[in-house]
Amino acid sequence: MSSISSDQLKNIIEKIERLEEEKATVSTDIREVYAEAKSIGYDPKTIRQVVKIRKMDQDDFQEQEALLDTYMNALKMRPGSSSDS
Known part of the structure; x- marks a missing residue:
């Protein structure tokens, strides 16, 4: 990149700024949906976990x-885990 086009750079920066604004709006919307879920009796932490799992590749999830x-x-934190240590 030998020369900098100020118009091109300005457009790129403005595009990033708009996307950052959209990201903030979406983030707020997501928080509101979790709050709504909680208000009707669902556990937001569990819902977050389900959302994370649904994004995962099936093989990665199983692994x-x-x-x-x-x-x-190994930490004897599950029923039926061995009791020798």
């Missing part, structure tokens, strides 16, 4: 669940 189960059993 994470298996590893979590292994760790929980």
Whole structure:
């Protein structure tokens, strides 16, 4: 990049600023939906977890669940985990 076009740079910066504003609005909307869910009796923390899981690749999710189960059993935090230590 040998020369800087001030108009082009200004357009890029303004585009980023608009997107940042949209992101803030969307973030507020998402918080409101979680608050709504909570007000009707759902647990927002669990809903966040479900949303996160739904974004994951199925293989990654299964691998994470298996590893979590292994760790929980090793720490005797699951029913049926071995009691020898």
